[in-house]
Amino acid sequence: MQTEMTTADRLYRDKDWIQATAGVANAGVALAIVDPDSIGWAKVASLLEDYGFIGFTAAEKDRVFDQIRANLGGDGDLPYWDSFTASATHALSTCEAITGTAGDRYILQSDRAPEAAILQEVTDLNRIVGVSPLPEWYMRGEGPPSLTGWIRAPDGRMIACANGSMRYHPQSRLAGTYYVGTVSVAPSAQGLGLGTLVTALLVRDGLRAFDATSVTAVAQPGNAPSRAMLARCGLRHDPSRATVILNRSGAFHTR
Structure with missing residues (x-):
């Protein structure tokens, strides 16, 4: 069959x-x-x-x-x-400032090829909050270059995660653009600004890792929290693109 x-x-x-x-x-x-x-x-x-x-x-x-x-x-x-974009220079300085406020409250980590146990934790958290998980091969970088980031509480629990990738061809109109998405925050940790923090982590580490010239993300027109989160990370709505x-x-x- x-x-x-x-x-x-x-x-x-x-x-x-x-x-x-x-x-x-x-x-x-x-x-x-x-x-x-x-x-x-x-x-x-x-x-x-x-x-x-x-x-x-x-x-x-x-x-x-x-x-x-x-x-x-x-x-x-x-x-x-809707499309949200920022130059690498602006987004990096904004997101470095955000991640710098985490202090000792959380453990911030990212990896271009996470081990299997991490990938399972990320997939489980995506599913809990209703975000479609990326395939494990994608998060291992077997497609476009990829970066997975996550935040742990002091007790070791993964409480937020996201992914970024250099998915666009170097000769396309989006050449040099780093995409960030798949943001997930555990229900028990929502309302603490962790969506912004994990997005800032992915922007900071991805722009450093891939030497991108710009960063982009998307949010639905009615998703005010996601739109505000992207704005806090330095990305601005481009009304001409969707x-x-x-x-x-x-x-x-x-x-």
Whole structure:
């Protein structure tokens, strides 16, 4: 009996092609279309058929909805996430100041290839708070260069985590951009500013590790806490850009 491939399986299968193609990016939980015109809309349609859902990342907001409907027949609502960006210089100085306030209250750590036990803790925490976990191969850097960060309470419990990656091709329009997301905070530790702290940790360590020129993240229009968290880390809303999901399979679920 043949087992149906998951999205993670497909992304792993295609990781070399994705890594070599400027018009797409490996987002771990979805295939991201960076430049549909460069790969052709016929190829985009084929990828949608294969994957069931695809994302159009940091797309021009005043064009992308019409483009999707004209080329792919995207009927109904197209959910989107607003883009937040900052230069590396500004974000690094802001986030260094934030992480500097942690003192001895928390243990801050990050790793480009965490051991299996850490990956399981991260995955478990993602699932507890309803965030789609990244595949372990992605967090080990077997796709794009990746950095996973986490915060532990003094008793050793992991209470927050996030991931960042250099997912964009060096010849794409997003070359040099570091992406941060998958932020999760344990229910028992929410309301303490740990979402901001773990995001600042990932921005600080990722910009240092990958020598990126800018940083980007996304937040839904109605998610005021996430938007405020990104603003505190120095990222600003770019009203001209949005990440749009076209979901034909019903399989895309994330906060």
